[in-house]
Amino acid sequence: MKLFKSLLAATAVAAVCIAGPAQAENKRIALVVKALGIGFFEAAAKGAEEAAKELGDVEIIYTGPTDTTAEGQIEVINALIAQKVDAIAISANDQDALVPALKKAMQRGITVVSWDSGVAPEGRQLHLNPSSNPLIGNMIIKLAADHLPDGGDVAVLSASATATNQNIWIEEMNKVKGNYPGINVVATVYGDDLADKSYREAQGLMQTYPDLKAIIAPTSVGIVAAAQAVSDAEKAGKVNVTGLGLPSEMAGHVDSGASKSFAIWNPIDLGYSATMLAYNLAAGNAEAKPGADIPMGRMGALTLDDKNEGAMADPFVYDSSNIDDFKDIF
Amino acid sequence: MIQSFFKTREVILGVAILVLLIAIASRFPAFVAPRNLANVFNDTAPLVILALGQMAVILTRCIDLSVAANLALTGMIVAMLNTIMPGLPIPFILVIAIALGALMGLANGLLVWKLEIPPIVVTLGTMTVYRGIIFLISNGAWINAHEMSPSFKAFPREVILGLPVLSWIAIFVVIGFIVLISRTPLGRAFYAVGGNPHAAVYTGINVGQTQCAAFVLSGALAGLTGYLWVARYAVAYVDIAGGFELEVVAACVIGGISIAGGIGSVGGALLGALFLGIVKNALPVINISPFWQLAISGSAIIIAVAFNATSNRTKGRVILKKAEHAQ
Numbered sequence: 001m002k003l004f005k006s007l008l009a010a011t012a013v014a015a016v017c018i019a020g021p022a023q024a025e026n027k028r029i030a031l032v033v034k035a036l037g038i039g040f041f042e043a044a045a046k047g048a049e050e051a052a053k054e055l056g057d058v059e060i061i062y063t064g065p066t067d068t069t070a071e072g073q074i075e076v077i078n079a080l081i082a083q084k085v086d087a088i089a090i091s092a093n094d095q096d097a098l099v100p101a102l103k104k105a106m107q108r109g110i111t112v113v114s115w116d117s118g119v120a121p122e123g124r125q126l127h128l129n130p131s132s133n134p135l136i137g138n139m140i141i142k143l144a145a146d147h148l149p150d151g152g153d154v155a156v157l158s159a160s161a162t163a164t165n166q167n168i169w170i171e172e173m174n175k176v177k178g179n180y181p182g183i184n185v186v187a188t189v190y191g192d193d194l195a196d197k198s199y200r201e202a203q204g205l206m207q208t209y210p211d212l213k214a215i216i217a218p219t220s221v222g223i224v225a226a227a228q229a230v231s232d233a234e235k236a237g238k239v240n241v242t243g244l245g246l247p248s249e250m251a252g253h254v255d256s257g258a259s260k261s262f263a264i265w266n267p268i269d270l271g272y273s274a275t276m277l278a279y280n281l282a283a284g285n286a287e288a289k290p291g292a293d294i295p296m297g298r299m300g301a302l303t304l305d306d307k308n309e310g311a312m313a314d315p316f317v318y319d320s321s322n323i324d325d326f327k328d329i330f
Numbered sequence: 331m332i333q334s335f336f337k338t339r340e341v342i343l344g345v346a347i348l349v350l351l352i353a354i355a356s357r358f359p360a361f362v363a364p365r366n367l368a369n370v371f372n373d374t375a376p377l378v379i380l381a382l383g384q385m386a387v388i389l390t391r392c393i394d395l396s397v398a399a400n401l402a403l404t405g406m407i408v409a410m411l412n413t414i415m416p417g418l419p420i421p422f423i424l425v426i427a428i429a430l431g432a433l434m435g436l437a438n439g440l441l442v443w444k445l446e447i448p449p450i451v452v453t454l455g456t457m458t459v460y461r462g463i464i465f466l467i468s469n470g471a472w473i474n475a476h477e478m479s480p481s482f483k484a485f486p487r488e489v490i491l492g493l494p495v496l497s498w499i500a501i502f503v504v505i506g507f508i509v510l511i512s513r514t515p516l517g518r519a520f521y522a523v524g525g526n527p528h529a530a531v532y533t534g535i536n537v538g539q540t541q542c543a544a545f546v547l548s549g550a551l552a553g554l555t556g557y558l559w560v561a562r563y564a565v566a567y568v569d570i571a572g573g574f575e576l577e578v579v580a581a582c583v584i585g586g587i588s589i590a591g592g593i594g595s596v597g598g599a600l601l602g603a604l605f606l607g608i609v610k611n612a613l614p615v616i617n618i619s620p621f622w623q624l625a626i627s628g629s630a631i632i633i634a635v636a637f638n639a640t641s642n643r644t645k646g647r648v649i650l651k652k653a654e655h656a657q
Contacts, residue, residue: 190620194572195565196570197610200610200611201613203373208358208367208615209618225565228475228564248472249472249475249565250562251474251475251476252475253475254479306540
């Protein structure tokens with residue numbers, strides 16, 4: 001009886017070994033998101049499918065928990081380990097909580113990369129940032145300058161005075177503003193990411209600086225409120241509201257002319273790049289180590305820093321020509 | 331007579347507002363242009379409406395901390411309704427908003443009346459519950475400008491006789507309140523219940539019921555403001571008007587409405603709200619660091635409360651002495 005059992009087990013193992021190589025021809029890459037049903041991640045999955053089509057021998061498993069919890073993602077990761085996928089590309093709900101599960105995956109030979117929202121360095125081989133602070137700082141002033149060929153006064157409407165992200169971006173913006181001659185940053189005000197306060201601050205800017213040509217708001221609440229304030233003051237076309245915002249939230253204000261263009265990372269490019277990176281690591285085309293350049297198809301190559309992190313690209317610019325394609329996505 | 335006139339709260343506050351306007355004008359003259367003052371009033375209109383509702387509640391020795399959450403939830407519901415049925419006429423939306431707000435106020439009122447839970451606990455609880463419900467029904471998603479129908483957004487902006495509808499609504503609410511407070515049994519009952527609940531019972535006033543009525547009134551006004559707010563800023567999400575309940579209470583306190591109940595006037599609440607509104611609108615244009623802005627708003631509140639405390643204290647002592655002599 002005992003013999004029979006071990007024979008059975010041996011046969012099963014043999015069957016797996018035979019089946020294994022046959023499956024390995026198609027690389028199976030799991031795109032794990034914070035939660036299913038979020039437009040941003042659905043768009044990222046589209047990008048992953050695009051990459052899969054381009055590569056040919058890739059099967060995408062788009063998965064994630066139903067709510068944005070680390071526990072849910074750990075269950076998903078364990079299921080993926082059991083399925084013996086080739087790579088996991090994850091946008092993490094918790095930087096540290098996922099590390100043990102992902103370590104286990106790496107010990108089983110699964111390639112692990114994080115994108116969008118990162119995992120601590122010991123839990124992944126590399127992390128793909130959508131953009132970098134210098135790129136964002138440069139982009140927000142470039143957006144304003146692009147529509148001001150003759151220069152002019154611009155002002156910044158930020159979140160709170162202590163918001164880390166916004167302060168870094170504004171600092172980076174100030175470093176490069178010399179590259180945009182004629183663009184004069186006259187003030188920085190704070191709307192505290194409250195719609196009503198941001199609206200009031202935008203009104204205040206227009207009153208204090210009658211010649212104001214643009215308001216740069218690197219915050220999604222601020223940019224919407226400022227655009228509404230500009231429309232209500234009937235200054236659409238005279239004062240251009242730009243910065244960082246989401247297409248679904250800004251669509252109406254691009255239509256009204258209050259905002260000519262704004263930027264945010266493109267989730268499709270992000271899903272595409274994450275898939276490309278996971279594929280190249282899993283296939284052994286590249287190794288994730290500081291200083292390495294890892295190709296990611298049409299998005300160029302990702303250069304890793306000493307923490308094995310890299311920035312994908314400039315934030316993607318949305319304007320009247322492409323907003324309708326994106327407004328229903330995220 | 332003249333001396334006592336100058337001592338009334340409304341006159342002192344009126345003078346303070348004038349001084350404030352002169353000080354702002356010295357740094358930024360365009361602020362006091364009639365057009366801009368109309369804008370400031372329009373911007374302050376939601377605060378005026380909510381402060382009056384809050385005044386009724388505070389008069390009855392209660393407090394309503396759920397007004398901002400009520401506003402946000404009603405705003406989200408009417409905005410979602412508008413995306414589903416863009417053709418729904420505005421009067422219907424107004425009725426729905428007021429009814430929803432009143433219903434949420436009723437929930438507060440019944441808990442205070444029937445279960446006799448302290449109002450601060452009740453409304454602190456419902457505040458969180460209402461915010462939570464917004465998240466549940468919206469899944470955390472925003473309702474954006476392009477999803478709302480043009481007529482839905484246009485209503486509070488429609489200009490009639492030089493002022494937007496939003497301002498007119500605030501003016502009508504003020505007039506309604508003057509009548510309610512001074513000319514109706516309910517208005518007088520608010521004072522009676524807050525001034526001396528035990529005496530109020532002997533005059534045949536149901537204390538709990540009156541407090542409940544005040545909560546319904548405050549809720550209805552919060553609901554109305556919910557629609558106006560969402561339409562004005564053309565966006566609805568979980569956190570709109572976050573922390574606004576404290577501004578509303580502050581407006582009442584600055585306006586001389588006693589937190590201990592029974593003391594206060596419509597004029598006081600109106601001027602208190604206008605004072606805060608002017609400060610909020612002026613700070614961005616006179617170029618003061620955002621950190622100072624917070625400190626200035628806070629100091630104004632503390633000065634007002636300190637002023638209240640001293641003026642109310644002397645009054646109480648005199649009455650007690652008289653009572654002693656009578657014995």
